[in-house]
Amino acid sequence: MNETSQPTDLFLPLTRQSRRPLCAQVEDQLRRAIRSGVLVPGTRLPSTRDLATQLGISRGVVVNAYAQLGAEGYLLLRPRSRARISDFGGPRSTPAEVTLGDQRPRFDFRLGAPDVSRFPRTVWVRCLRTALLAMSNADLGYGDERGVERLRAALAEYLGRVRGVVADPERVVVTSGYLQAHSLVCRALASTGRKRIAFEDPSDAEPRVSAARAGLEVVPIGVDEAGLRIDELERAVVDAVVVTPAHQFPTGAVLAPARRAALLEWLRRRDAVAIEDDYDAEYRYDRSPVGALQGLDPDRVVYAGSASKTLAPALRIGWLVVPRRLLGSVANEKLLADRGTARIEQHAFAEFLDRGELDRHLRRMRTRYRRRRDALVCALADELPDATVEGIAAGLHAAVRLTDDDDETAILEEARRRRIALGTIQQFAIEPAGGPPTILLGYAQTPEATIRAGVAEFADMVRALRRRS
Numbered sequence: 001m002n003e004t005s006q007p008t009d010l011f012l013p014l015t016r017q018s019r020r021p022l023c024a025q026v027e028d029q030l031r032r033a034i035r036s037g038v039l040v041p042g043t044r045l046p047s048t049r050d051l052a053t054q055l056g057i058s059r060g061v062v063v064n065a066y067a068q069l070g071a072e073g074y075l076l077l078r079p080r081s082r083a084r085i086s087d088f089g090g091p092r093s094t095p096a097e098v099t100l101g102d103q104r105p106r107f108d109f110r111l112g113a114p115d116v117s118r119f120p121r122t123v124w125v126r127c128l129r130t131a132l133l134a135m136s137n138a139d140l141g142y143g144d145e146r147g148v149e150r151l152r153a154a155l156a157e158y159l160g161r162v163r164g165v166v167a168d169p170e171r172v173v174v175t176s177g178y179l180q181a182h183s184l185v186c187r188a189l190a191s192t193g194r195k196r197i198a199f200e201d202p203s204d205a206e207p208r209v210s211a212a213r214a215g216l217e218v219v220p221i222g223v224d225e226a227g228l229r230i231d232e233l234e235r236a237v238v239d240a241v242v243v244t245p246a247h248q249f250p251t252g253a254v255l256a257p258a259r260r261a262a263l264l265e266w267l268r269r270r271d272a273v274a275i276e277d278d279y280d281a282e283y284r285y286d287r288s289p290v291g292a293l294q295g296l297d298p299d300r301v302v303y304a305g306s307a308s309k310t311l312a313p314a315l316r317i318g319w320l321v322v323p324r325r326l327l328g329s330v331a332n333e334k335l336l337a338d339r340g341t342a343r344i345e346q347h348a349f350a351e352f353l354d355r356g357e358l359d360r361h362l363r364r365m366r367t368r369y370r371r372r373r374d375a376l377v378c379a380l381a382d383e384l385p386d387a388t389v390e391g392i393a394a395g396l397h398a399a400v401r402l403t404d405d406d407d408e409t410a411i412l413e414e415a416r417r418r419r420i421a422l423g424t425i426q427q428f429a430i431e432p433a434g435g436p437p438t439i440l441l442g443y444a445q446t447p448e449a450t451i452r453a454g455v456a457e458f459a460d461m462v463r464a465l466r467r468r469s
């Protein structure tokens with residue numbers, strides 16, 4: 001039997017005496033069921049004909065309702081197939097965000113992952129097949145621990161063209177994601193006698209743990225609207241520093257030109273090393289992103305990136321561009337860690353880069369993410385006008401500063417109760433800082449219509465807490 005002809009019951013109570021049109025009522029009922037988790041991703045809906053028969057309405061009403069929900073991202077619509085509920089934000093959690101146990105969030109503003117539903121599966125399979133068929137028997141062996149030569153050359157070309165990185169393929173090391181890349185460099189630094197490493201405060205917690213496990217003492221350095229505080233770095237006695245200059249995580253600031261120059265001067269004077277985490281620089285929406293810091297001093301800056309934010313975390317491919325004095329130590333640490341990143345996937349990713357598929361994917365996703373960020377900013381302006389969106393128009397999340405009177409702890413507790421998944425600046429802080437609470441709202445995994453509804457719920461929650469206090 002054809003899938004479209006299989007009958008499925010769906011309870012949607014409609015009110016014919018209502019002033020709201022039947023089409024809008026169908027849309028409202030389906031949206032509510034999807035947001036609340038009654039209809040889970042992958043669920044097949046009745047055909048338009050079957051649902052119209054069940055509800056006693058014309059088929060055109062259902063066709064229009066499905067089309068609208070499809071445009072908003074709630075439904076997946078394919079010819080000759082029944083509509084399905086889309087996966088517009090699956091459960092992904094980190095220790096630094098509101099966790100909801102086993103419950104699916106009603107509104108998912110978690111940060112740290114791209115819209116994996118847009119992963120170019122067909123193109124990836126084609127690249128994987130082409131690469132695998134072209135691989136020799138020798139290519140199926142262990143090979144160079146730094147990575148497949150073709151991929152290192154492709155990365156050197158791409159990073160030089162897109163990010164201004166000075167990237168000799170010999171100095172590129174392919175890793176299993178950013179965290180491993182960071183860990184390899186920290187262990188290499190420790191093996192060469194380095195003792196203390198500075199981190200931006202706030203910053204991602206996992207790399208700090210990785211540095212401590214490598215035997216390095218972690219030293220927090222504050223950030224402000226111009227990025228890393230170089231005056232604090234000058235007073236700290238450290239051998240290395242980890243920075244996110246293109247888009248500070250999580251505040252969203254860009255390292256100001258004067259501070260970039262001061263940081264480079266400090267590196268030369270101290271003979272120190274910087275690890276540049278260029279985690280999402282490809283996503284700048286108001287102008288071209290600033291070039292990589294590494295391009296200004298490739299002998300003292302380690303450049304690190306990955307495919308986790310651009311394609312999907314499951315790909316587990318990252319990369320380093322390493323100064324020559326550290327290359328031997330980093331390559332040896334990679335050898336001891338896992339003898340090399342999965343080589344078949346490396347060949348496929350090289351094919352993907354050489355075909356220009358990453359460039360095409362990023363162009364599509366920049367447009368999509370820009371619309372979602374715009375929807376978030378507009379909704380906040382309408383629903384919570386005293387909130388301020390900080391940082392630049394870039395990345396996959398926004399930092400939203402509330403008022404001095406708002407209580408961050410109460411916001412987190414109420415968000416958990418209402419099943420709104422979000423994060424805060426303080427959850428990424430090394431040392432507690434004063435000031436008003438700043439909420440982190442990720443928008444990469446949620447379509448525009450859901451973003452506006454989620455912001456309305458978030459604003460209602462904040463207003464309710466203000467009235468209560």
